[in-house]
Amino acid sequence: MLRFRRARVEPAMCSLAGRFVLDPDAPLSPLQAAERLSLRSLAYSGTRFPEPVLHDSARAVESHPDVVLMPPAFLIVERTGTESSTPGSGLQATAHDARRTLAFALTWMEPRTRGLIPYDAEPEIDAHTVVAENTSPPAAELAVFADAAHRLRAGQLNEVEAHDTVYRIGRARRLLRWGRRRTGKPTLFRHQHPRPPCPPPAHGRARHRPLRRAGGRRRALTARAGAERFFGEPLHPRGWPRAKPLAGGRELPIVQPS
Structure with a gap:
C-alpha cells in the first residue's frame, strides 16, 4: 500500500x-x-x-x-537507445506523483502516441482493457506497456523499460540566485505608473470630502448630543471639550486622542 x-x-x-x-x-x-x-x-x-x-x-x-x-521536484526522464535523456513530463511534488504520471503515460498516452490505440477511442480504453479483451492486433505490443506499468506500481520502481525506451523518475533541483548584499535601508519600490489626475468638478468648486448619507449625519448629531450631556457643557466645534480652568488660574487642556 x-x-x-x-x-x-x-x-x-x-x-x-x-x-x-x-x-x-x-x-x-x-x-x-x-x-x-x-x-x-x-x-x-x-x-x-x-x-x-x-x-x-x-x-x-x-x-x-x-x-x-x-x-526538490520529480519528473519523468526518457532515453531511447544511445540518444540523450529528455524530460517526459512536468514537475511533480513527490516521487509518487511522478510514478503515477508515468503509469498513466504507459497505459494511456504512449499507446495513443504510437498509434496502437486511436485518439478518438473512449477515455476508458487503455492498454489494460485492450490486453484483457485480446481482440486487437496490437495487443502484444500493448501488453509490454501494461506489464511495465504493473511493475512500476507493484514495486515502486524508479526505472522501467518498454519498447527500447527507458523511463526513469528523475529528481530535479531548482535554485534562486541572490545579488550581492547591500548595506543601508531597504529601498521602497513605488508604483511605476502615476496615479491618474482627478477629474475636474462638474459644478462649482471641487468637493474633497465624500458624500455622506443622511443616516451618518443623524448618528453624528446623536453622538455629539450624548457627549455634551456627559461633559455637561457644549463641545468645541472640532468635537472635544474646551479647556477647564484650574484653581490657580492655569488651564489644563484636554488633548484629543490621536
Missing part, C-alpha cells in the same frame, strides 16, 4: 502568515550547505540554449553569487 506524504519544505523557505518567505540566512544542515555550495557555479552550457541565454547565465554566477535551493 502506497502512503502519501507532503513535500518537505527547505529551511530556507519559512512560512509566514500562510506565505513562503525566502531566507538565505536560514540555518542549514551540513548536507544542505554542501549541496548549495556545489550549485553556486551552476550555469547553462548546452548547445541548444541561445547565445544570449548562455551569456546571461554565466554573468549571473558573478553578479548573483548567493543561491537559495527551492524544494
Whole structure:
C-alpha cells in the first residue's frame, strides 16, 4: 500500500502568515550547505540554449553569487537507445506523483502516441482493457506497456523499460540566485505608473470630502448630543471639550486622542 506524504519544505523557505518567505540566512544542515555550495557555479552550457541565454547565465554566477535551493521536484526522464535523456513530463511534488504520471503515460498516452490505440477511442480504453479483451492486433505490443506499468506500481520502481525506451523518475533541483548584499535601508519600490489626475468638478468648486448619507449625519448629531450631556457643557466645534480652568488660574487642556 502506497502512503502519501507532503513535500518537505527547505529551511530556507519559512512560512509566514500562510506565505513562503525566502531566507538565505536560514540555518542549514551540513548536507544542505554542501549541496548549495556545489550549485553556486551552476550555469547553462548546452548547445541548444541561445547565445544570449548562455551569456546571461554565466554573468549571473558573478553578479548573483548567493543561491537559495527551492524544494526538490520529480519528473519523468526518457532515453531511447544511445540518444540523450529528455524530460517526459512536468514537475511533480513527490516521487509518487511522478510514478503515477508515468503509469498513466504507459497505459494511456504512449499507446495513443504510437498509434496502437486511436485518439478518438473512449477515455476508458487503455492498454489494460485492450490486453484483457485480446481482440486487437496490437495487443502484444500493448501488453509490454501494461506489464511495465504493473511493475512500476507493484514495486515502486524508479526505472522501467518498454519498447527500447527507458523511463526513469528523475529528481530535479531548482535554485534562486541572490545579488550581492547591500548595506543601508531597504529601498521602497513605488508604483511605476502615476496615479491618474482627478477629474475636474462638474459644478462649482471641487468637493474633497465624500458624500455622506443622511443616516451618518443623524448618528453624528446623536453622538455629539450624548457627549455634551456627559461633559455637561457644549463641545468645541472640532468635537472635544474646551479647556477647564484650574484653581490657580492655569488651564489644563484636554488633548484629543490621536
